[in-house]
Amino acid sequence: MLRLARYLKEYKLESALAPLFKLLEATFELLVPIVIARIIDIGIAGGDSNYIIKMGVLLVTLAVIGLTSAIIAQYFSAKAATGFGTKLRDDLFAHILGFSHAEIDVLGRDTLVTRVTNDSDQVQNGINRFFRLVLRSPFIVAGAFIMSFNIDPRMSMIALTVIAVLAITVALIMSKSIRLYRNVQKKLDRVLGKTGENLTGIRVIRAFSKESSEVAEYENATKDLYNDQVLVGDISALLNPLTYVVVNLGIVAILKAGAVQVNIGNLTTGQVVALINYMSQILVELVKFANLIILLSKASACAKRINEIFDIKCSLKGGSKELDLSDCNGDIITFENVGFAYPKAKEEALSDISLSIKKGETIGIIGGTGSGKSSLINLIPRFYDINRGSIKLAGKDIKEYSLDSIRKNVALVEQKSRLFRGNIRDNLLWGNENADDGELFEAAQTAQAMDVINSKERRLDSEVAMYGNNFSGGQKQRLSIARSLVKKAGILILDDSSSALDYATDSKLRKAIRQIKDITTIIVSQRIVSIKNADRIVVLDDGKIVGIGNHEELLENNPIYREIYNSQVMS
């Protein structure tokens, strides 16, 4: 958690003032019992009503000052904590944006989202509460103790004992119940898992008529959960009664001992009342402090999760050369004995891949899912680094070029089309932010996306919902192809990106792409129709190239190609 303190740098003043004003508030609160003691000992004992009214005014003044300092403290605390949270999120998000595919695959996308949103929120909450209570609670506990020490050192020992007993009680109950609570969470996850499992498996469960045994299993899981919940509930229910007993026993002790002291004239009645008041203040603050500790331990767990992300550095470093495909004639992409395994995977996803692609060529790649098609083309924009062999672009090793210049020259249309919230124009401009509407329409024309744009009333200004959810799969695919064409890159890769288009549109699209000058096209598809007209077709199976040739050659010589051909006829 301390590591993240750097995000408070801009809020040094606020971070210092917030606890200080809380301290001020606490100080005035501590004065109240003294004032009451004086009202009793001087005002009532002396029958001085003026004094009593004066003290009353003093009490109100103390309250006003207390309120003012509390509000100031809350303001600074809120400002520093939210400022901290914002800076932290900004930095974390920027850090994640710097990750390569390798890091993202290993970490998983969901957890990254949770860390930017939930975890950073928890830390922000922790900081906010910390500012407000870190000085206040210990100060009031210590202050109340010192005040009672001032009244009578021996009597204050009672307070000290109470503090110690309370601290131990609270710590014991909390540590026990936190541990038990983890069990409850596990059991709850089980119930949750079973609920989900039965929804997805509803057909199989009914097909086997297993409804009643599933109910029995479920009821066992909820019974387990119930038992654990009751156990943890019973234990944490001890907290309030026990603290209540401890504090009130302290008050009883003060009364007993105080009576003796008053009797021999060492104490006044007002002082005994003050001692009792301090005891109550100690109780309230100790409970708050215990809560702060719980919150902080949660926040520090979250801080740890955030730091884990900060500790991961991007494994991909680009080179310094700028890739320029216009000078290149001949082999534009060359794979030499490439071996590639995904991070943490046991086996290679691609082995011994050797392939040269000439400028202007159209290459088709086919193979079952899991055969390595997507892996292969993801290496071309250098989304991943290979483990063996080499990849060359325009004759030079891919690692010599800057990542930006590679990705500006390679337009990869992903399998899953992703549009982003905004309008159609915003989305198309991703390809090139300086493109004018004419260029956008030209790209849309080629991508067969003009229908999509024209079907919307506001054309390029039409709204795109989150994830592009207001478009159908086929519309999204065409728009994302258009977006890639706006790039005007020399290498165009379609990763099974026309799967939702009907045969006619798909074929028009391929024809239109062929019209683009100087473009090298790689088409990955599960459908033979989409690739059968390519100059050359690469057949992949289990991460290896098992055949290269045109449609007729492969149909004749390649059993796997033939099998795919036979199996795919209908779908």
Next chain:
Amino acid sequence: MKNNKNTLKRILNLLSPYKLKTVISLLLAVIIVLTTLYLPILTGRAVDTIVSKGNVDFIKLSDIVIMMVIMMAVTAASQWCMTAINNGVAYHMVRDIRNQAFRKLMKLPISYVDSNSHGEIINKVINDVDQFSEGLLMGFAQFFTGALTIVLTVIILFTINVYVTLVVLLVTPLAVLVAGFIAKNTYKYFKSQSERRAKMTGIVDEMIAGLSTVKNFTMEDRVETKFKEADEALREAGQNAIFISATAFPATRFVNALVYAGVAVAGALLSITGRMSVGQLASVLSYATQYTKPFNEISGVVTELQNSFACAARVFALIDEEEILPDKDPNNYLKDVDGNVEVTHVYFSYDKSKKLIEDLNLDVKAGQRIAIVGPTGSGKSTIINLLMRFYDVDSGSIKIEGKDINDITRKSIRENFGMVLQETWLKNASVRDNIAFGKPDASLEDVKRAAKEAYADSFIKRLPDGYDTIVSEGGENLSAGQRQLLCIARIMLEIPPMLILDEATSSIDTMTEARISKAFDKMMIGRTSFVVAHRLSTIRNADMILVLKDGHIIEQGNHKELMDMKGFYYELNNAV
């Protein structure tokens, strides 16, 4: 409002098994409030025994102290008992409702599960139930004790001194006003905060999910700027929301301090004239310190109660969903099935305003193979849904061995079909339990034999714990092909006379795919089978091909007949 009334009625119904416990809990609450409030009076009396030097009534003091200790013990014990009872009731109620909801899920028509988001259903069964019971019981307990405390405090204050009480009552409206004002403003700012947070989270969700696209278009810098703008907007709203809500406590503390000062002055002045003792002043003051606390709690509880009512209404809506009709005659079983299926004039559609299957007629003789073909989304699974009676036909009839499937028990229809779907589903249990899913008493030998038949034995043996390996939730520790083989083994254990098979289109390596089709072929021998088919060989060898398009059966016949028709099937064949 009427809905709330209904919800309330049902909540009371749910509580009825715990009537005694609820009553005890309420009694305990009364005891707690009384003893807690009595303690300051005792403290006051104790202070009154301590007057000045040489003027202390030790005998009376020790009597009072003993009384105090007893009160404390009673309070503490009642507090623990009450919380334990409340927890017990709340958790038990959660369990009851969850079980009830789950039993309901088992009886709902499949259409409910198909047409509602699973996330939402899970949310109802898990989160809504939790929030409802916690919010309701804890909230009610707090509300009850809070209100009781306020009323009793005022009564006790009256018995001690009327004037002091009037001072307290005068400040009460202020407490209510302040609590209300802050709550209102907090709500406003929290709303704006949550809107902006949703926007920020939206960007994170969208961009992290689409990170590969971001990198593909080298948009990192612009995305970062966009995020920072949204984040900054959130900071502004968040700062206000946190600040305003954080003023609630100091503000009520301030009101409390005013009550306290007023009571102190009034009480002290009364003491001078002897109308009140110092001890009474001490008790009155200790009431004053705690006076505004219940107000805070009650205003918090009201929103919580509203929320838990909303949750309860959602859960009840699920529990009230219409169940499938019970079997017409629970004793009407299918016996000695050979596999003759007769479909006559069947009409069916999911959305009754859109026609789907119209006048479907099929006469399938025992042992025949029916291939169902058509593009994705053409409704191939609808046929499966009707045969298995996952959905009921709108009109017409489906007969197995001459018996209408609407007249026999669902169990006996389903027992006679072996089903392997493309979306493989396995339980979060061991491999062995998964294979023995339909026959839990099967021996390990039987399970192994079935696995061998399904060509699954070799990979199962290589799993970390062999047949005892636990299939993880969602089956992520197995490949798609392995999952499919396990689903086949599940059927192989005891192959029913009729089969429903769904050929995989993708995501399986060629080796495994070959195994799967070998296993399929083996199962189909001598059995009536309905196959959602993609493989040319399966289709060509079928006795009957159903060609679907947009949910309609547009052509039916064998390969040769269909090719001769030169229709859609013919086109599909020539597309490659």
